[in-house]
Amino acid sequence: MNAGIKLDAGMIPELFVRKMTTTDEIVLEVKNLQTYFYTSEGEVKAVDGLSYFIRKGESVGLVGESACGKSVSALSVLRLIPYPPGIIVGGEIIFQGQDLLKVSEEEMRHIRGNRIAMIFQEPTTSLNPVLTIKRQISESLELHRGLDKEQSLQETIRLLKLVGISDAERRADGYPFHFSGGMQQRIMVAMALSCDPQLLIADEPTTSLDVTVQAQLLEIIDDLRSRLGTAVLLITHNLGVVARYVDRVNVMYAGNLVETAATDEIYGNPKHPYTIGLLASVPRLDSERKKSLRIIKGLPPNLARLPGGCAFHPRCEYAFDRCRVETPVLEEVSLGHMRACFYDVDKLKK
Amino acid sequence: MSNGEHLVEVENLHMYFPVTAGVLQKKVADVKAVDGISFYIKRGETLGLVGESGCGKTTTGRCILQLYDGIQGNVYFDGVNLSQLKQEQMRRMRRNMQLIFQDPFASLDPRMTAGDIIGEPIKVHNLAKGQEYRDQVAELLRMVELEPFMAVRYPHEFSGGQRQRIGIARALAARPSFIVCDEPVSALDVSIQAQIIILLQRLREELSLTYLFIAHDLSVVRNISDRVAVMYLGRIVEITDSDELYANPLHPYTVALLSAVPIPDPVVDRTRERIILAGDVPSPIMPPPGCNFHPRCQQAIDICKVETPQLINMGGEHWVACHLVK
Numbered sequence: 001m002n003a004g005i006k007l008d009a010g011m012i013p014e015l016f017v018r019k020m021t022t023t024d025e026i027v028l029e030v031k032n033l034q035t036y037f038y039t040s041e042g043e044v045k046a047v048d049g050l051s052y053f054i055r056k057g058e059s060v061g062l063v064g065e066s067a068c069g070k071s072v073s074a075l076s077v078l079r080l081i082p083y084p085p086g087i088i089v090g091g092e093i094i095f096q097g098q099d100l101l102k103v104s105e106e107e108m109r110h111i112r113g114n115r116i117a118m119i120f121q122e123p124t125t126s127l128n129p130v131l132t133i134k135r136q137i138s139e140s141l142e143l144h145r146g147l148d149k150e151q152s153l154q155e156t157i158r159l160l161k162l163v164g165i166s167d168a169e170r171r172a173d174g175y176p177f178h179f180s181g182g183m184q185q186r187i188m189v190a191m192a193l194s195c196d197p198q199l200l201i202a203d204e205p206t207t208s209l210d211v212t213v214q215a216q217l218l219e220i221i222d223d224l225r226s227r228l229g230t231a232v233l234l235i236t237h238n239l240g241v242v243a244r245y246v247d248r249v250n251v252m253y254a255g256n257l258v259e260t261a262a263t264d265e266i267y268g269n270p271k272h273p274y275t276i277g278l279l280a281s282v283p284r285l286d287s288e289r290k291k292s293l294r295i296i297k298g299l300p301p302n303l304a305r306l307p308g309g310c311a312f313h314p315r316c317e318y319a320f321d322r323c324r325v326e327t328p329v330l331e332e333v334s335l336g337h338m339r340a341c342f343y344d345v346d347k348l349k350k
Numbered sequence: 351m352s353n354g355e356h357l358v359e360v361e362n363l364h365m366y367f368p369v370t371a372g373v374l375q376k377k378v379a380d381v382k383a384v385d386g387i388s389f390y391i392k393r394g395e396t397l398g399l400v401g402e403s404g405c406g407k408t409t410t411g412r413c414i415l416q417l418y419d420g421i422q423g424n425v426y427f428d429g430v431n432l433s434q435l436k437q438e439q440m441r442r443m444r445r446n447m448q449l450i451f452q453d454p455f456a457s458l459d460p461r462m463t464a465g466d467i468i469g470e471p472i473k474v475h476n477l478a479k480g481q482e483y484r485d486q487v488a489e490l491l492r493m494v495e496l497e498p499f500m501a502v503r504y505p506h507e508f509s510g511g512q513r514q515r516i517g518i519a520r521a522l523a524a525r526p527s528f529i530v531c532d533e534p535v536s537a538l539d540v541s542i543q544a545q546i547i548i549l550l551q552r553l554r555e556e557l558s559l560t561y562l563f564i565a566h567d568l569s570v571v572r573n574i575s576d577r578v579a580v581m582y583l584g585r586i587v588e589i590t591d592s593d594e595l596y597a598n599p600l601h602p603y604t605v606a607l608l609s610a611v612p613i614p615d616p617v618v619d620r621t622r623e624r625i626i627l628a629g630d631v632p633s634p635i636m637p638p639p640g641c642n643f644h645p646r647c648q649q650a651i652d653i654c655k656v657e658t659p660q661l662i663n664m665g666g667e668h669w670v671a672c673h674l675v676k
Contacts, residue, residue, distance in 0.1 A: 084364040210402035210566065212627045215610040217624055237540055240612035244619050250521050253380070262356060263616045281544035283573035285611050286618060293548060293573070296541040299509050 026094075027231040028077065029053040029197050033091035034100035035069075035076045038084065041304040046072040046086070048255040051330075054199065057229040059222065059241040061263070063278075064252035065300045070235045073252075074201045077148050078112050096198065114144040121204040123184035127176040133160070135170040137191050144195045160191040161222055182213035189220060196228065203235045218245050223322065239282050243267055250274050254311035258328060263338035272339040273316045310342070318343040354429070356412060358391040358527055363423035365409050369635060382634050383409040385584035386423075388661070391528075396554065396561040398575030398592065398661055400607070401566055402631055403579040407564045411530040414562065415447055416440055428530070445475045448521035453535035454513035458505040464491070465501030471523040490519040494549060499535050500569070511542035518549065530562045535570060542672045568611050573594060577667065583642045584634055586661060590668040599669040618655050641673065649674055657670050 038163040047069045112324045120126045138152035145350050156199040160168035164187040193253040205212035212254045225232050249266045251259040259272040280294035298315040328340040384406045391397045399407050413421050416432050425432045428511040451457035469487045478486050488498035494515040506557040534544040565571050569587035572592050579589040599605045606625045613619045627646050638645050644654040
């Protein structure tokens with residue numbers, strides 16, 4: 001944990017932004033983002049009114065179950081939503097003072113892979129199988145940083161060493177299939193860092209990897225964040241990974257945030273029934289054997305057929321009449337801790 | 351060589367898969383998927399089997415069910431040596447031992463209804479017909495908390511968690527006493543995982559089942575298992591009670607594996623020692639000599655490079671294979 005980036009007062013976005021614009025510390029601010037898909041099932045509001053921000057050198061976790069809109073929100077930031085069927089209907093994505101939804105496609109190409117880098121879940125499908133590793137990394141170096149052949153080769157080898165690939169000079173000539181899944185993901189990290197991005201979006205970067213390799217990789221990313229000041233958005237469903245590697249947590253459900261707080265606060269003092277349920281439903285390594293898990297009843301919602309009111313109400317043990325008709329918005333419960341729920345905060349069971 | 355208390359006993363099990371090359375498909379090497387392991391599973395117990403991908407967990411499970419040719423070593427089930435059974439005898443024996451698969455999307459035939467999938471073992475083993483068959487399928491659906499009217503639906507009409515319930519119902523259909531659960535919750539969402547774990551626990555109590563629970567997620571394994579065996583590159587490196595494994599791990603690999611699993615509580619997690627293992631798991635075609643963990647072990651000494659450590663008893667039911675543990 002980096003003490004210098006702990007959050008302080010004024011976490012309500014409006015207040016916060018007003019304060020922070022003067023210090024110019026926010027790298028990314030997403031405001032009221034709406035990304036919809038038009039499918040045969042009708043309009044799917046994959047992301048609906050999402051707002052969050054990330055500061056320089058900060059690691060922010062975006063947590064939720066599958067199909068809650070985590071990945072779509074990340075792809076929206078890079079404007080990589082396939083159209084049709086998807087389209088960003090509204091909102092603002094302010095990256096270093098510039099609204100990415102207003103820049104031209106040409107400018108966007110200079111931002112992608114350069115100032116904002118992304119690591120995806122499946123390294124195997126993200127690397128080009130017919131090009132050498134050297135070629136794939138040096139491509140972006142030549143394109144974005146204007147290095148010549150010799151310089152970019154040197155830089156490629158330096159990057160591969162940085163992510164812990166031994167014998168980098170020789171292995172840079174290899175093809176992706178010469179590398180294991182964990183090694184491929186390191187190559188993805190090397191590639192993502194090749195242009196010193198200000199923001200790194202990691203979408204389930206370790207989900208297909210073994211735990212020991214997951215630990216290696218997340219340590220590398222965290223080390224780079226603290227040394228280079230890269231802001232990191234870590235998207236994952238793994239609550240353990242979030243606890244260990246992020247400063248602040250955004251919990252997402254059905255296309256929007258339901259709770260946001262500093263990591264210690266959200267684990268020690270969760271205030272949304274979904275967050276509470278999620279934390280109680282994960283088996284923990286340090287809990288007693290056969291300690292019974294709590295269950296969140298029902299299934300994650302179908303985004304094409306969302307219930308009215310609060311999207312979580314059909315699965316919520318606290319739901320009352322108001323939840324079925326009115327949609328809650330994020331409200332501060334304590335300093336820097338916000339949740340979207342109508343239920344009396346003091347009556348929640350832990 | 352069998353103990354009435356042990357439902358399953360595995361003795362010096364080896365499973366090598368040949369690697370072939372050239373036009374004549376000459377054998378050039380072996381993938382040593384399982385390389386000499388022995389353990390037992392007591393009646394009514396859940397034995398967890400953990401390890402990273404490629405360590406031979408799944409192969410071990412399938413060897414117990416005799417799903418390969420060329421298995422070396424002995425597997426006893428209820429006192430019967432399975433490797434000596436004829437094919438027809440084995441087929442009848444299989445009724446007692448079933449498998450739950452990882453991927454609920456790939457393991458169900460998309461052209462069969464849920465009812466047909468669940469009822470297939472009943473037909474294959476000739477356990478019931480007509481109304482009795484239909485009653486049994488309905489009962490199985492209820493047992494896994496689905497509704498009997500869902501029997502006419504096809505797999506694509508179910509969610510991931512519901513499909514896994516169908517897979518469990520199918521495994522229960524022939525009324526087995528032993529089930530190999532091969533990563534039954536890894537493909538599911540967090541909130542659904544807990545539902546399936548609780549279901550498996552309830553079924554074990556109600557039907558007096560014995561499980562071999564294979565998973566890479568140590569938190570899940572610890573929660574459901576009585577004892578846990580840790581595998582590395584085809585061998586068992588440590589086997590003990592699941593509380594003891596967490597409180598007092600002895601093998602350096604177990605220690606590293608446990609430390610790599612973050613605990614979903616930042617305050618607790620911060621107090622834990624972190625050991626980051628270097629490198630990847632070596633290839634099971636050419637495993638390192640001696641203790642096959644030695645190239646990644648921070649405490650390796652000379653003997654580790656030449657001599658393979660044997661599992662030794664550390665008191666109670668705690669066994670460990672490491673030269674450094676005395």
